[in-house]
Amino acid sequence: MNRVVVTGAGCVTAIGQDVATFRESLFAGKNGFREIPDVAAGDLRFQRAARIEGFNAESLLTSAQILLSERSSQFALVASQQAIAQAGILQAVSPDEMAIVFGCSAGGRTAEEPATAKLYTTGGRVHPLSVPRFMASSGTSLVSIQHGITGPAYTITTACASATHAIGQAFHMVRSGTVKAAVTGGHEAPLTYGFYKAWDSLRVVSQTQCRPFSADRDGMTLGEGAAVFVLETLESALNRGATIYGEIVGFGMSSDASHITQAQPAGPTAAMRRALQDAGAAPEEVGYINAHGTGTTVNDNVEAEAIRTVFAHNTAKIPVSSTKAMHGHAMGASGAIEVLATLLALREGMLPVTAGVTEADAALGIDLIVGSTRQANPMLALSNSFAFGGLNAVLAFKRYEA
């Protein structure tokens, strides 16, 4: 089995539209929460979302790409361009030996919702490019077309765990030798009026801002974005002298088989244990957990309980943060954005703060990183994603030392 490393990364997020800017915001504890425009006062219980401002598709993509895509796929295209260019992978690996696996949960909402709203109200017709723009797998196809990547290519949808499942699948394919390299991550642009209203009805969105694991937490902050990585074998990366972000060492999945929204601790517990087992690592080796940490009462209770179960007497020694407090909950892209945060934390020996939280909920019994970024040198880190509907995915990363 091959060892698998990350040699390229790209992102479009509310706290940075490239990795350098994301990194700066991440370690500065800066959030990307912005006012939601064009919604009447009092129409929503919340006023802010982790919206990406100033994303200039016209300057980053060809007009042919823009014509065929909507915002979610455009994020995928731009983040992939960054990751692929940085890794220089197409100069090293034949594109027919490369895979693309993306996570996307909401599909092309920014195109679909206005078109459908118009159809249902004023009537008329729907543009023939609507179907290609709406498809949740459009991002995968457009990235494949741009770079000529002809190996296995598909999109995974598991709600808020989509990107984590995607990266795990890509990891398995590179590890087993099915492909020599993979482009993987997640992309999502769900922030439409209908989406806001639907989440508002669930009453899980914070009326202030997402404060994961805080005693006074009151919900999540919706977001959007993309993060994309290039995975390849360690051997290939070393042979060509590629810069290594970090190593993926384990992937664990599970299903709660319980409830369509309410998480149960057994599922997340099993996913973390399977990731560690896959990595051949003991719980005490973990030095950082990038939590799913949505900021809802239930999620954070359940996740903390799962962490306590897996790490037992070691729980208090393991720093935990949720970077959703900065980049928001970007749904199907969330896991990928958090993987980027986790890789940067491992590589730089700095653990991101759970921004906006002044005091952790003591009842949760975890070592939540609050106040400021924490210096530490973990060797092993987990990135958790626990989706609505009980679909759980956990990735384990190891700091790469030459």
Place this chain on the structure above:
Amino acid sequence: MDNIHGHERAEGQIAEHEIAEHCIALVAAAKQISTEQVTLDSTFEELAVDSLDRVSLSFDIEEKYGIDIPDSRLHTILTVRDMVEGVAEALRAKAEKTRLKEAGEGA
């Protein structure tokens, strides 16, 4: 009666000229080439107008003129000139339909 007839003919003449310009502009925009590269005799094949381009172009032109190009006719449009003729036919069909409707209402 003469006035109405004269008006319709004038509208038809202007439309033919406009339609040609419009079709050329739409095809050029869809393929991201200059309008000089598109002539009435350009074939969709040589312009690399694929099936998705064809349905997009027909949608745009149908929306612009408020017409309907039947599927059966769409399949026979293979050049820019065919496209212009297809639009002109559809416009005539629309005018005929309107006249019949107005005549019906008048009766």
